[in-house]
Amino acid sequence: MKRIKILILSFLIISITHSQNLLPNPSFEDQNICDEHTAKCSPAAWFFSRQVTAQGFYTIKVPGIVGNNYLGLIAAQPNSEKRSYWETRLLCGIEKGKKYIIRLQVAADQVGPNLNHIGIYFTNNFIFSWTDTLMQPDNYISLHDAKVKKLKNQWFLIEKEFEATENSSHFIIGNFSQTSNTEILLKLGVKTSYNILIDDLSLTPLKPIPCGEAEAIEKSLYAITKRHLESYAPKAPVVAPPPVVVSPPTEAVTIDTLIIPNVLFDLNSFTLKNDAALDTYQAYFSDPSITKIRVVGFTDAAGSVAYNLKLSSRRAQEVARVLRDRYHVPFALIETEGKGISKDYEEREKNRRVEVYVYH
DSSP, X not given: OHHHHHHHHHHHHHHHHHHOOOSSSTTOOSEEEETTTTEEEEETTOEESBOSSOOOSXXXXXXXXXXXXXXXXXXXXXXXXXXXXXEEEEEEEEOTTOEEEEEEEEEESSSOOOGGGOEEEEESSOOOBSSOBOOOOTTOEEOTTSEEEEOSTTOEEEEEEEXXXXXXXXXXEEOOOSSOHHHHHHHHXXXXXXXXXXXXXXXXXXXXXXXXXXXXXXXXXXXXXXXXXXXXXXXXXXXXXXXXXXXXXXXXXXXXXEEEEGGGBXXXXXXXXXXXXXXXXXXXXXXXXXXXXXXXXXXXXXXXHHHHHHHHHHHHHXXXXXXXXXXXXXXXXXXXXXXXXXXXXXXXXXXXXEEEEEEO
């Protein structure tokens, strides 16, 4: 009798934990109707990292385990180091030191999914780019050592327990491996793009946690229906110390360009020396007419391409963090991108910069 009670209690604990999924629309069955085309273009509450066009549901007809919809990720593609990613905001942020379980179903369109090429990355903002990009953070959660169970229709159930290393509010899934796309495709024997499919995704705390804002966050994510942003190719602004503001001619959309020079960062560091250094621009960040803020990082040509791409991305993310924490700019309005090496200017230090485009 005592054993039965223990089993019942264990079942209740597991049931409670599994039910508290911190991810919205986990089976991707709810579809977003894009305002721009009045068409089903992506799963509700989820966002494709590439913003010039919206990526829809995967088109190769591998029958899903849960429903009819699932995500597709380009884990590696030939003749390019870029990859694709999906992201969302957590219904309840994860907390440093607490343990969680990530579960998902994965498949691949050509070869069985290789867990070295899929991982989870937690941030405190959305990370968007104008094209497919490359993210290689040091602190992502790899799934290469996850538990694996074979399902039907080429699908596998993946499960991993982990401890959060920092407080985070956003979730990104994709291939964060340091291995190059060329090497990945060579090892897999694949000559075209290597695509991984994702379905029935859940992130649950090991112990139930209070999450009073979950419903409001989910509603706000579902309410974002514009997924095809207009491309904008800003001209190289004139830079002169101290930092200056260059305003382009007034058009249908007004864009203020703010130049954050390298002097505000330590050498080879992405941390700002002083958050208050941006107070000069505070009026630009608090303008109620803002519709979007795009933060773009650049470096000079010293060092490898991969290193500079990562450094430029982290500097852009650092400025975005300051915009949120110090100036209370909603992260839903902020996009970040690292463009790596810049050769726009003859003076080397002018290429080491962060540009902030404020759209009205």
